[in-house]
Amino acid sequence: MSGALPLTPALSPQAGSKHSPRPALAGRGRNPRQREGEGSRSFVIAIDGPAASGKGTLACRLADRLGFAHLDTGALYRATAFLVLDPGGDPADPETAARAARRIDRQLLADPRLRGEVVAAAASTVAAIPAVRRALLELQRSFAAHPPAPAKGAILDGRDIGSVVCPAADVKLFVTASAEERARRRLEELRQRGATAIFEDVLQDLKERDARDTERRTAPLTAAPDAIVIDTTALDADAVFERAYNLIARALKEKEWKQ
Numbered sequence: 385m386s387g388a389l390p391l392t393p394a395l396s397p398q399a400g401s402k403h404s405p406r407p408a409l410a411g412r413g414r415n416p417r418q419r420e421g422e423g424s425r426s427f428v429i430a431i432d433g434p435a436a437s438g439k440g441t442l443a444c445r446l447a448d449r450l451g452f453a454h455l456d457t458g459a460l461y462r463a464t465a466f467l468v469l470d471p472g473g474d475p476a477d478p479e480t481a482a483r484a485a486r487r488i489d490r491q492l493l494a495d496p497r498l499r500g501e502v503v504a505a506a507a508s509t510v511a512a513i514p515a516v517r518r519a520l521l522e523l524q525r526s527f528a529a530h531p532p533a534p535a536k537g538a539i540l541d542g543r544d545i546g547s548v549v550c551p552a553a554d555v556k557l558f559v560t561a562s563a564e565e566r567a568r569r570r571l572e573e574l575r576q577r578g579a580t581a582i583f584e585d586v587l588q589d590l591k592e593r594d595a596r597d598t599e600r601r602t603a604p605l606t607a608a609p610d611a612i613v614i615d616t617t618a619l620d621a622d623a624v625f626e627r628a629y630n631l632i633a634r635a636l637k638e639k640e641w642k643q
């Protein structure tokens with residue numbers, strides 16, 4: 385493989401990653417002189433899927449391997465929900481939620497208080513409000529187009545990345561798994577964080593969130609028509625990673641040929 389395939393290890397400015405304590409949106413490319421690869425388009429990977437499908441873990445590992453920047457867009461909705469809930473606000477109120485979305489700062493995105501299930505449920509409520517999505521759209525697109533240096537590409541994971549935020553993404557993946565398997569994984573995650581939870585409750589919460597995310601009018605959870613679907617129900621994280629990485633390596637190679 386000759387030339388500029390950016391398959392270098394672990395540069396990993398994983399902004400907004402739930403797996404990384406690094407401040408989110410770090411160096412989001414506001415200063416054009418700091419942008420890496422100005423003039424050449426950023427390589428964008430969109431990863432969508434339902435809650436606890438493994439898309440966050442996959443996005444983090446890919447970002448590490450490729451040296452791409454990662455934005456966990458769910459953290460934006462969680463942060464919005466947190467800013468509403470903290471002073472006792474109502475996540476269903478459009479004005480309160482849209483104001484909160486405009487107040488997100490990079491430090492908040494790494495705050496462990498965003499990871500709780502109460503915040504997650506409120507996140508899916510604020511996420512259904514069009515004004516909230518509008519407030520967060522430009523920020524996500526800007527991250528994709530101008531990932532913080534030295535990354536030459538961006539990975540965004542969420543619900544509507546391939547369909548709405550980055551419809552021209554170079555690679556689109558839709559990562560899914562059965563509700564029961566996702567509930568099992570989320571339960572494990574919660575227990576590892578020291579929380580007590582019951583499988584049936586976690587499953588019920590996930591199903592309610594799936595329904596809110598798929599049935600909302602604005603940017604519902606959906607696989608873009610050109611997304612590659614990876615069902616992870618019977619796959620471990622390594623197998624999912626290998627499959628996704630091979631697809632991306634092929635796409636990177638094709639892009640190099642076209643340039």
Ligand code: CDP
Pocket residue numbers: 434435436437440457458459461462504507508509511512541542543544545593597
């Ligand atoms: O980590 P988990 O998959 O449980 O959820 P998340 O990715 O942190 O997202 C929390 C909530 O934010 C989701 O249930 C969605 O309602 C919303 N969300 C969205 O609407 N669009 C995105 N691009 C990302 C998240």
